[in-house]
Amino acid sequence: MDELELLKKDWKREDKVYPKLSYNEIYNMILRKSSSIVKWIFIISILEFVFWLFISFGLKASGFNLELEEMESNVGFIVISIFSYAVLAYFFYRFYINYKTINTTDNAKVLMENILKTRRTVKQYVFFNLLVLIIGVTYMMPYAIQSDEDSRVLLEAAQANGEMFKYYAGIAIVTLIGLVVAISVLLLFYWLIYGILLKRLNRNYFELKKLEV
């Protein structure tokens, strides 16, 4: 006999051997909180939005910025600010729409795709922010150097010694190292969190996709 037919025969025979949960036991279950990956993706995504919003405010309120009142009226800076908030709104809207489309009654493949789409939106938002961070730091650096007393003293000393190249190269290297470290830590963090969270989903999605080739 076909193995599965034998299994099927038994599968049907066993109807009564499962534990029988009472009405109250089931009722208590529906009062508990879900621990599904969708819930975790939602929580982590919201934290990511908050984190980048916080970074953006943090940069604006940071010391060197406050000293530079003219910075606030700098056209480039204003444009970047408005643009980044518009982008935040756009990404959040898309994230929300994607999240709403996650429906457990869809077929398995569509459900997986919708979850991955939600995740992808947040990933794009994070990459956008990293880009803004890099551009922002590069753009603001000359202003920061000019406004900072210590930097100015150092700059003047460098000018007097004819070591301008060394001075700028030093700043560029320190900035670059700072950015690389910050970005690496963030990427590692993402890789760990989503790697663990989405391992099973990715594996199963890949398995379904493989069937179509």
Add this chain to the structure above:
Amino acid sequence: MDKALEHSFVELLEKHQNIVHKVCRLYTNNQDAHNDLFQEITIQLWKAYPKFRGDAKFSTWMYRVGLNTAITLYRKSKRSIKTQEFETVQFKIKSEPYDDTEEQQLKLLYKAVHQLNDIEKALVFLYLEDKNYNEISETLGISEVNARVKMNRVKKKLRTILNP
């Protein structure tokens, strides 16, 4: 939340709970994990229930949400680390008088099924539940032809596991 809705849901689930137990049986290895997955499927069913229109059978609708939870949404909890062999402990095969060889074969079969991957288990589950290829393909989101092809591969794989 609407009390009447709660009541109708719990009553329906109480009646059809075996479907959820069966999904848990295929996807977990011990009682703790079984309970954990049962809990999560129940929550997902409850969350989806307000949209359940009754145009599909409640049981059919349960297959979909149950499997989706098992293969997509469920995060294995720490408690679900393998502790004991599932078959021999929790659901002892009913003591009907069937011969030893068949019982032995069934034990090996269940063990082999547990070695399949999540998608293969879903195919086996739907097959055991007498779902046709059209329903299997709709539940998983693959074409009917691919469902057939994959099912044949799963049968072969099971045979290889059983007769290495």
